[in-house]
Amino acid sequence: MVSIQNLHKQFGALKVLNGLELDIMEKGIIAVLGPNGSGKTTLIKSLLGMVVPDKGEISIAGSNIRKRWNYRQEIDYLPQIANFPGNLKVQELITMIKDLRGKPAREKELIEYFRLQPFLDKKLNKLSGGTQQKVNLVLCFMFDSQLVILDEPTSGLDPVALLQLRNLLQEEKEKGKTILITSHIMNFVEEVADRIVFLLEGKIYFDGTVSEIKSSTGQPDFEHAIAKLLSEDHV
Amino acid sequence: MFKILKYSFFDLTRSSWSYVYFFFYLLLGSVLLFLNNDLSTAIITLMNVIIMIVPLIGTIFGVMYYYNSREFTQLLLAQPVRRSSIFLGQYFGVAISLSLSLILGLGIPFAAYGLFKSSAIWDFSMLLVTGLFLTLIFSALAFNIALSHENKIKGFGYAILLWLFLAVIYDGIFLLSLVYFQDYPLDKFSLAASMFNPIDLSRILILLKLDISALLSYTGAVFKQFFGTPVGTLASLGMLFLWVILPLFRLKRVVGKKDF
Ligand SMILES: Nc1ncnc2c1ncn2[C@@H]1O[C@H](COP(=O)(O)OP(=O)(O)O)[C@@H](O)[C@H]1O
Numbered sequence A: 001m002v003s004i005q006n007l008h009k010q011f012g013a014l015k016v017l018n019g020l021e022l023d024i025m026e027k028g029i030i031a032v033l034g035p036n037g038s039g040k041t042t043l044i045k046s047l048l049g050m051v052v053p054d055k056g057e058i059s060i061a062g063s064n065i066r067k068r069w070n071y072r073q074e075i076d077y078l079p080q081i082a083n084f085p086g087n088l089k090v091q092e093l094i095t096m097i098k099d100l101r102g103k104p105a106r107e108k109e110l111i112e113y114f115r116l117q118p119f120l121d122k123k124l125n126k127l128s129g130g131t132q133q134k135v136n137l138v139l140c141f142m143f144d145s146q147l148v149i150l151d152e153p154t155s156g157l158d159p160v161a162l163l164q165l166r167n168l169l170q171e172e173k174e175k176g177k178t179i180l181i182t183s184h185i186m187n188f189v190e191e192v193a194d195r196i197v198f199l200l201e202g203k204i205y206f207d208g209t210v211s212e213i214k215s216s217t218g219q220p221d222f223e224h225a226i227a228k229l230l231s232e233d234h235v
Numbered sequence B: 001m002f003k004i005l006k007y008s009f010f011d012l013t014r015s016s017w018s019y020v021y022f023f024f025y026l027l028l029g030s031v032l033l034f035l036n037n038d039l040s041t042a043i044i045t046l047m048n049v050i051i052m053i054v055p056l057i058g059t060i061f062g063v064m065y066y067y068n069s070r071e072f073t074q075l076l077l078a079q080p081v082r083r084s085s086i087f088l089g090q091y092f093g094v095a096i097s098l099s100l101s102l103i104l105g106l107g108i109p110f111a112a113y114g115l116f117k118s119s120a121i122w123d124f125s126m127l128l129v130t131g132l133f134l135t136l137i138f139s140a141l142a143f144n145i146a147l148s149h150e151n152k153i154k155g156f157g158y159a160i161l162l163w164l165f166l167a168v169i170y171d172g173i174f175l176l177s178l179v180y181f182q183d184y185p186l187d188k189f190s191l192a193a194s195m196f197n198p199i200d201l202s203r204i205l206i207l208l209k210l211d212i213s214a215l216l217s218y219t220g221a222v223f224k225q226f227f228g229t230p231v232g233t234l235a236s237l238g239m240l241f242l243w244v245i246l247p248l249f250r251l252k253r254v255v256g257k258k259d260f
């Protein structure tokens, strides 16, 4: 599905990605973890063509994405920061994005699922952060693509919404999708992820399942295992 | 691109600034035409205003729109849309809505005055044509500057400086050099110098249309010889066209490489 070879990206003097290699062939939920500023968002934006890599190749669904744009038709993406045009109403935004994609969407079902009906006629800048994030999730999932990329989907969500998101992810996974996700909420990651990819110093530092992280660090607790992973060579 | 253009355009038609700009021209056109007995004075005053204000408004609107729609842009960048379509669509959205304000704002009082039946229609069309060019040129320059500066304040600052340079300082330097080197034949130099400034170029085109090239400095004769001919007029319009196209090419190139 996704294949990344020797990916390099630096911003000014700051090397963010440094020869990163990653293959995602399987279905299921893959979590990208790493400290703040380790380049998770940069990696994701490179997949979407929003960041232009200095070096390296990325292929999605078998073809190289460089200088192409229509492959995005087949990706559902949730940006880390939900920056919306504030003067639009929720419904207007949904209609607009549907128009741009020019393909059928299942927004009704998702609006129902996140209980967003009362907000459809509200302006986006009048919504709370959590509600904005739900709108963001609707916009992302409504096209039902096989590849879903979520950058910090948990941010701003209350426990109820978090549970809703977890159930939604489970359902989508069962449909056979590949879901790439970053999150800071460790027990959320532990519960949903089939595979953990740990990013450090511009490379994949660890790649395996939750239980493999636990056993390789000797820590029975996931959060501690991650902390251990971080402190091993990098004190 | 047309979908983006459509959204940007409708977004702007909902902004009160577009109407302020439209009413400004409506008022200006009406006042000058109806309170002024002399048509050519009215057109010259109008020209002086257009040549200063149109670039300024194009600059400010261009920069403002770029920065205000950054969120919208972010959203679009993740959609299956070509990058250049996003920015060119937004650019034309701004440029077309500004142009409409200009054409309608000046066109309505002129129509009411009955100018479409008179021979002054050509002078008036030249005003509009240069006004349109200046709008296209300065919003394109503004988009370029904004694109290259993440910092809004800086972007605004440089854009205004560029306007100030082309609208005021350029002429100042030009005149000073004319005085300083008055012993040399400067015809060619001044001709070239005005070709490279869209504001000067517009001014010359209008003045020649009004046939008051005598109002220009002593280089007037040379100017008339060149700009007064069909070739000269075409060359000037071609130059204005280049002033639109080149910034758009740069826009397309920079947009292709930028990280968002
Ligand atoms: N467009 C950009 N220009 C300059 N620096 C950037 C840009 N985008 C990200 N960075 C820097 O790159 C580093 C990695 O950022 P990011 O990928 O957002 O990390 P993460 O998502 O893992 O927290 C950070 O130090 C950030 O400041």
Ligand SMILES: [Mg+2]
Residues within 6 Å of the ligand: A040, A041, A042, A080, A151
């Ligand atoms: Mg991030």
